[in-house]
Amino acid sequence: MTIKVLAFAGSPRRHGNSETLLDWVLASMAEDPDVSIEKVPLTEANINICRGCNACEQLNKCIQRDGMDIYHDKIIEADCILLSSPIYCMGIAALPKALIDRAQVFRSRKYVLKLPVVPPERKGKRLGAFIATAGQDWSYVFDAAKPSVKCFFHLIDIRDADISYLMINKVDEKGAIDRHPTAKAEAERLGKTMIAELKTRLAA
Amino acid sequence: MVVTVLGISGSPHRHGNTETLLDSFLDGARSAGASLEKVVLKDLNYTPCRGCNACHKTGQCVVKDDAIILFGKVLAVDCIAVSSPIYTMGITAELKGLIDRGQYLWARKFILKTLYFSDEHIQRHKGLFISTAGQNWDHVFDGAFPAITAIFNGTGFEYYDNIIANNMDEYKGIKNHPTAMNEAFLKGQKVVGVIAKLKGG
Numbered sequence: 001m002t003i004k005v006l007a008f009a010g011s012p013r014r015h016g017n018s019e020t021l022l023d024w025v026l027a028s029m030a031e032d033p034d035v036s037i038e039k040v041p042l043t044e045a046n047i048n049i050c051r052g053c054n055a056c057e058q059l060n061k062c063i064q065r066d067g068m069d070i071y072h073d074k075i076i077e078a079d080c081i082l083l084s085s086p087i088y089c090m091g092i093a094a095l096p097k098a099l100i101d102r103a104q105v106f107r108s109r110k111y112v113l114k115l116p117v118v119p120p121e122r123k124g125k126r127l128g129a130f131i132a133t134a135g136q137d138w139s140y141v142f143d144a145a146k147p148s149v150k151c152f153f154h155l156i157d158i159r160d161a162d163i164s165y166l167m168i169n170k171v172d173e174k175g176a177i178d179r180h181p182t183a184k185a186e187a188e189r190l191g192k193t194m195i196a197e198l199k200t201r202l203a204a
Numbered sequence: 205m206v207v208t209v210l211g212i213s214g215s216p217h218r219h220g221n222t223e224t225l226l227d228s229f230l231d232g233a234r235s236a237g238a239s240l241e242k243v244v245l246k247d248l249n250y251t252p253c254r255g256c257n258a259c260h261k262t263g264q265c266v267v268k269d270d271a272i273i274l275f276g277k278v279l280a281v282d283c284i285a286v287s288s289p290i291y292t293m294g295i296t297a298e299l300k301g302l303i304d305r306g307q308y309l310w311a312r313k314f315i316l317k318t319l320y321f322s323d324e325h326i327q328r329h330k331g332l333f334i335s336t337a338g339q340n341w342d343h344v345f346d347g348a349f350p351a352i353t354a355i356f357n358g359t360g361f362e363y364y365d366n367i368i369a370n371n372m373d374e375y376k377g378i379k380n381h382p383t384a385m386n387e388a389f390l391k392g393q394k395v396v397g398v399i400a401k402l403k404g405g
Binding site for chain 1 (some may be wrong): 254
């Protein structure tokens, strides 16, 4: 059994805090030989913003030809989808918001065309996680990001209850996450827990 | 003294529900004697914030593009109306891309302490958020407000009001909404009058 993990690193800054946190999750997942991981930095993914044309409501596909042609299929194929983002101006960064908005094609498929996103036998067997960091130390700094993240996972057939959140605040400068007392352990625990859960579900 | 109003359209979809609502607001402002400018983000050329934090040292963005020109305009007017439809429970990537680029102003305010807005300045500068959403949920705008608060705070505007209308999917467009277009027009008129009074004109 191969467990396919697809991870989008959403920060415009490569190898910053949110990506490091994501890397820790992925490293703990990769210790399992059954796991295959693809990490996609959104800075290199060539994903345009949604044009709001609603053509997908009729065509069941996007009229834009870009990186999403590849990631659309990979999103469907993956058992586990991770999305990381820093918090900018109290929300997710513009780059991951562009990816999330492009999930409109899945919304059209589900709710307008009434077609499945994943085959029925794979429903409830996909897990998602949102991995975020913020400079501010306010406890509510992640609140505005979560509705868009939930919406994204919902549209790609990952249930609310199957989304994990790893959100670390008060880390701003590059490398600050390395000095956080619990972040690395939390990330490793998340990776292990998700893979164990996926193994149970996929075997069922 | 003429009241200046800048409308920012954050929808990638031209002349859709949100832009139409913005236009109604601007029509109201015009009828009250304001001087207007409308900027459509789709027509501008700017990239998202790179998160390089260079502005924390210099107070300047290393990327010179239309976003910086637009922030210059924002800082020069009395009233801004920032508009975006709700996409996946938040503002569009386009508008978020612009807002995030205001980081250099945040750096000037909080790190370099070279930018300061007095309470009186903030009171005289009014910001409105204009939005529509397909969903009928009451909480559909909640994810948008904090980023709008961020741009108003960063540029010295009081978060004056919202003009928001949900349930567009059912109404089949803003023009069928019973109250929103009129509300936008009246709020455009009203805010210009309020600012004119504050400016002593």
